[in-house]
Amino acid sequence: MTIADIGKIENMECLQDRYEDRDITDAYTSDLLSDVMANASEYSVLITIQAHKNTVAVATLVGVPAIVICNNRPVDDDVLETAASEGIAVFRTAENQFQSSLRIGEGLKDL
Amino acid sequence: MSSESRGEVNPLETSLRLQELVYGLEIRKVMTSEVITVSRQTSMREAQALMKQNAITGLPVTVAGSQKVVGMVSMNDVMNALEKGKMDDTVFLWMTREVQVLHDEMPLSFAIAAFNKYPFRRFPVVDKDNRLNGMLTFRNINLALIRELSQQLNKMEHLIEDSEEADIFDLVKVYSLQQHDFENGGKASTEIKKFLKRRKVPSGVIRRVAVACYELEINLVAHSLGGMLGFDINPERIRISANDLGPGIESLELAMTEGFSTASEWVRSMGFGAGMGLPNVKKISDEFEIHSEPGLGTMILSIIYLKKENGKEGDNDDS
Numbered sequence: 027m028t029i030a031d032i033g034k035i036e037n038m039e040c041l042q043d044r045y046e047d048r049d050i051t052d053a054y055t056s057d058l059l060s061d062v063m064a065n066a067s068e069y070s071v072l073i074t075i076q077a078h079k080n081t082v083a084v085a086t087l088v089g090v091p092a093i094v095i096c097n098n099r100p101v102d103d104d105v106l107e108t109a110a111s112e113g114i115a116v117f118r119t120a121e122n123q124f125q126s127s128l129r130i131g132e133g134l135k136d137l
Numbered sequence: 138m139s140s141e142s143r144g145e146v147n148p149l150e151t152s153l154r155l156q157e158l159v160y161g162l163e164i165r166k167v168m169t170s171e172v173i174t175v176s177r178q179t180s181m182r183e184a185q186a187l188m189k190q191n192a193i194t195g196l197p198v199t200v201a202g203s204q205k206v207v208g209m210v211s212m213n214d215v216m217n218a219l220e221k222g223k224m225d226d227t228v229f230l231w232m233t234r235e236v237q238v239l240h241d242e243m244p245l246s247f248a249i250a251a252f253n254k255y256p257f258r259r260f261p262v263v264d265k266d267n268r269l270n271g272m273l274t275f276r277n278i279n280l281a282l283i284r285e286l287s288q289q290l291n292k293m294e295h296l297i298e299d300s301e302e303a304d305i306f307d308l309v310k311v312y313s314l315q316q317h318d319f320e321n322g323g324k325a326s327t328e329i330k331k332f333l334k335r336r337k338v339p340s341g342v343i344r345r346v347a348v349a350c351y352e353l354e355i356n357l358v359a360h361s362l363g364g365m366l367g368f369d370i371n372p373e374r375i376r377i378s379a380n381d382l383g384p385g386i387e388s389l390e391l392a393m394t395e396g397f398s399t400a401s402e403w404v405r406s407m408g409f410g411a412g413m414g415l416p417n418v419k420k421i422s423d424e425f426e427i428h429s430e431p432g433l434g435t436m437i438l439s440i441i442y443l444k445k446e447n448g449k450e451g452d453n454d455d456s
Contacts, residue, residue, distance in 0.1 A: 059355075060413035063348055068340065076408040080355075083323025087330055087347040089340075112327075 027133035029092045029115045032071060035129050038094070041101055042109045042116035048091060053134060055127045059084045066090060073126050077101040082108045091115065094130070096123045153311040157367040158285045159278070160380045161436065164248055165241035167281040168262045168271035174199045175210065177229040181218040184210050184228050197261045197269055198232050204268035206261045208232030238263045241270050245281065247433035248273055250382045254432060306336060308370040314357040319407065322358040325366050326350035332370075342443060345421040346375055349439045352414040353379040359404045360384075361435065373444060374423075379437045386429035393419065393427070 033040045054066035055073040068089035077099045092115040198208040210232040262271040312325040357364045364381025400410025419425045424440035
């Protein structure tokens with residue numbers, strides 16, 4: 027599964043598309059940034075409802091190249107700008123973290 | 138990046154660096170060790186004579202033997218006694234009994250906070266057994282500043298000489314962080330990560346450094362009244378220090394317990410305050426130190442070795 031494949035998932039909207047496409051090897055679902063920081067692996071997609079600048083900072087630090095924002099939470103433009111400058115893709119969906127994780131899990135099965 | 142090339146030193150950064158260096162010094166390295174004391178039975182007249190002879194304005198009153206500080210007698214107390222014609226009274230009757238002591242192992246930042254908080258101009262410094270070990274006045278702090286300043290100047294001159302090396306590994310940088318400025322929380326960590334990545338530091342080590350800086354950075358923003366995050370990197374190790382001027386941690390034991398947090402609802406709603414920060418920093422550090430004093434501040438030090446054989450195993454990257 028690549029980052030671009032995430033955008034093909036039903037109801038998934040791409041909010042920030044200035045990224046370099048690459049393989050996603052894992053996913054991490056959490057709304058606690060310290061937990062993401064400590065436990066998410068590099069090249070994972072982060073599934074969360076935290077849609078602020080610090081989510082991007084954590085993704086940058088951990089090496090997460092894509093973020094999926096659940097429950098249609100609003101995402102400010104400056105968050106997307108920061109993500110663009112770091113080359114991190116940002117997607118959004120109306121589904122919750124569990125449903126999104128299932129869908130991405132499907133995509134990761136092919137690995 | 139000019140901030141990373143050591144030939145060009147930004148004056149603001151230098152002064153922050155200096156502040157950070159001075160803040161991090163142990164009080165005992167700065168205090169006056171030779172202290173003139175009086176006992177409770179000393180007369181006010183003798184106390185006044187001692188102050189005059191030694192050109193000082195205050196004396197700690199100690200219990201002979203235990204060296205415990207029970208009061209401070211100042212020039213003011215002498216004047217009050219003189220006015221009442223009571224110069225033959227013992228200092229015990231005239232001294233100030235509310236004494237704020239500082240511990241000799243505290244960082245100097247705590248002392249600076251104490252000078253701001255209390256009306257006193259001199260603080261007795263005690264050792265871990267509460268025995269008087271020295272005195273600290275603002276003069277000591279000024280001297281320490283001057284000493285660090287001249288050392289930094291020497292270093293800077295030295296740096297300008299050998300700044301031609303392009304891929305230099307050494308970096309000394311300090312970031313100033315404001316309370317609740319989550320917008321910029323993560324900026325310092327991101328810059329440091331990039332610095333290390335360009336220098337091909339193994340990704341496991343970078344990950345550990347990133348965890349430590351980020352958690353310390355967010356701690357400063359979320360919990361402190363504002364503070365500084367300092368980096369001192371050389372080919373051997375990365376030293377990360379966080380200094381703040383308050384409010385300090387009530388219980389270090391609780392603060393180091395996973396799951397414990399004093400974060401506000403607002404901080405929690407942003408995905409912080411799960412009580413993982415400090416335990417995580419400790420976990421990934423090769424050396425870890427924390428000092429805190431309610432009302433005075435907190436100082437945290439995390440050292441991560443770059444030479445593999447000395448350090449912890451890198452955090453596993455599944456990639």
